[in-house]
Amino acid sequence: MRPSCSFRFWVALVLLCSHCSFALIFDQVTDLLASNLTSFDFIIVGGGTAGNVLGNRLSENKEHSILVIEAGGSNADVLNIIVPFYAPRATPHTAQDWNYTTVPQAGLNDRSIPYPRGFVLGGSSSVNSMAYTRGSKNDYDRFARVSEDDGWSWQNLVQYMRKNERFHPPPANSPERYDPAVHSLTGINSVSLPKFLRDSDARVVETTSTLSQEFPFNIDMNSGSPLGIGWTQSTINNGSRSSSATSYLAPQYITRPNLHVVLNTRVTRVQQSNHTSRTGKPMFQTVEFAPSTGGPNRFSLTAKNELILSAGSIGTPHILMLSGIGDPSALSSIGIKPTHNLSSVGKNLTDHPFLRLSWLVNSTKTFDDAERNATLAAEEFDEWNSTKTGPLTDSASSQLGWLRVPPNSSVFQNFSDPSAGPLSAHFELLFANGIVGTPPPTGNYFTISVAVVSPTSRGSVTLNTSDPFAAPLINPDYFESPLDLALMREAVRSAQRFVAAPNLADYILSPVSVDTTASDDELDAFIRQNTNSEDHPVGTAAMSAVGANYGVVDPDLRVKEVAGLRVVDASVFPFIPAGHTQAMVYTVAERAADLIKAAFN
Structure with missing residues (x-):
């Protein structure tokens, strides 16, 4: 469905009033560029579950300017997104879905199956089944062991779970269905019982x-x-879906003058700067992008502080490999010039x-x-x-x-x-x-x-072309x-x-x-x-300990041996949690925001 009249009004108002004391959502690349907004401290690739958390939290510092780039369109007025029971209709084969399919799966009688991912503001938090399950203490503690960073333990992440959650208790006379001590009433993202x-x-x-x-x-x-x-606890607020778009980009946040979002914009790669960091590492702070409708035109912007990939477990490795970051021999074989040897990119795909x-x-x-x-x-x-x-x-x-x-x-x-x-x-x-x-x-x-x-099966996300508008090869290997x-x-x-x-x-x-x-x-x-997918892909840019010779990001989610580039989404999970993944993505993004803030005080 088309954006509402009110949504289009606000977009137009941004274009007419770029000097005003607020910013909202740009509908197209050309609208952003026409606004003369070209200088950003942080550029976030992906306005999904994690990306909108970062946009919100990093813009709390009024001195920092933030740009969120979303490949899909608006979440406004799309009933299959808004009405909770209609959630199964949101994907696959819709305008709000990337409409991926897997390669033929040997374990599924060589069937190729749909692989839904949100192609809309809010990402998969706008199209998922809304289940809000944190997983077990063991899941997080395993993250801490593998990364050698106790900050990823359950005990240290509970504060971020609470920052995310705004629990809506049922009426006092309803059957006992939850433990009040577990929940936060003061977070941003709404969670409720049936x-x-x-x-x-x-x-x-x-x-x-x-x-x-x-x-x-x-x-x-x-x-x-x-x-x-x-x-079941679900991301529902007063009978409507609560996504990262409706919660973290709610009106009181999106009107911040230092927070900008552009829709319908496809990131085609990240680019290496001509200079290195003070520690001698290559710098990747420039993002190249184009209209999601395609075409030859390419535009680029450079983040002053950091470029953050939050494009998800399919999109993030796709962009990294298009940028020459991955297995050099595999990239060279399809005509992509290797820029950084990181062979774990796209490996370790895990799903339920x-x-x-x-x-x-x-x-x-x-x-x-x-x-x-x-x-x-x-x-x-x-x-x-x-x-x-x-x-x-x-x-x-x-x-x-x-x-x-x-x-x-x-x-x-x-x-x-x-x-x-x-x-x-x-x-x-x-x-x-x-x-x-x-x-x-x-x-x-x-x-x-x-x-x-x-699960113990591990798959991969790979490329068979250098065309950024072609879907990657997705093999969960069920x-x-x-x-x-x-x-x-x-x-x-x-x-x-x-x-x-x-x-x-x-x-x-x-x-x-x-x-x-x-x-x-x-x-x-x-x-x-x-069998099909539960739509919980993780692990394709997995975190590992600082000295590990595998993995894609360090425990602070910075791409290994690179400066200026960080990954914050489900791709960084080294293992899949025994739970629906959105609550953990929110939690990881909340901690990541604090890590980034601490690095750029």
Whole structure:
């Protein structure tokens, strides 16, 4: 959809009033250049989950000027972004998606699958499923061990989690669904519990009592100890999505005179300066960019202090390699002149493989009917639009769970435990009161989606052309490790045991996906044919200790052996967390902002 009249008005006002005491959002490269704003202390590549945090926090210092460059367009007035229940419609194959696909996946029967990434202000925080899960204490402490920097430990990052989160407690008379001690009420990014209770909610929670040994209830999985099943916490504010664009670039922040954002602008590479730093390192502080619509014109700007890549786990390695930063032989083979030897760029791609399982149920109170009935769907939208109440105010999953395979399982006879520690899950269960997407013509359904959240398979992001407008080659290499397939099999069996709970006997009628009688070989075949991505890529510009001979960034997120260039996004994670990644990205960005501020006081 086109930007609103009010949005276009503010853009026009910036162009007419570049000398005024405020700045907002430029819609095009040419608008920015026409404003004569060409001098910036910090240039941030990517107006996504991390980039907008940095834009906000670095502009707190009125002496620093900030430019955020976003490849996509405005998030304004796009209902599939704004309405929480419409989130699955935001990607793939939309104008707000980069519309990537993977290379054929050997572990998925050579299928190429969609690989959604947000191509819009707010990045993937504008198009994701909104789940806000911090992960476990073990996940962060492993970051600290690998980087040899205790600043990345859970204990030292809780302050940044709290800086990010503005929790909206439910009414005092609602069922106990969270631990107030875990949360912050004073942060920027809104987080809340489901407002609209669904038919399956009480059944899921009751099962945590009837099968408590395997599926214990967890009052608050954001405590750092997430194991068990609990209520989903989501980035939703008063019935609408809370993204980095709506929170960190809210009106009280975007009107700062030193904060500037330009949309629809594709960064094509970063460039080395003609001089070196005081320590003799090559300087990379110039960014080359072009209109996202393409064309031969290229423009460039140089940051006075730092250039920061926040283009995500696909975009950041893509830009680095286009700039000659990566494996020299691989870059030379496609006509890119190597500028800095850093062979880890694009390696270590890690993602959560994801699979949906559904059952026919004895109920007429699932959200399937609204997906088939245009009149009912219109009524639900009218309720949301007029009062911000009703079933569209929440995401599809009201509960989720984090579970481990028992240590004596045969799965670990030939493999060591891949998780970060005893508080980290091996797999996830997500519960939904219907089929997410398009249901069959008749019937009502219950869905448990499963994901391997401690995977050991590692893939890559590579190039086969020097054309900056061509998509990179994305290879998550799902199930390259047989352990991941075994863990997915355990996750499916766990979901099947959940629906066999005695209290669900009059509710669950029959499986839609795969029967409990399936052999392991039959189940593996089903998994390979139906698994997709949970859309959590990380690790392609991973941090490592200062003296390590691998990795892309040091513990302060500066590109190794380079000056003036830093990376702040999910690509710096050395391991994937056992949780949805957006909360960790926000946390990393909040700490990164303090690291940058300390370097440029």
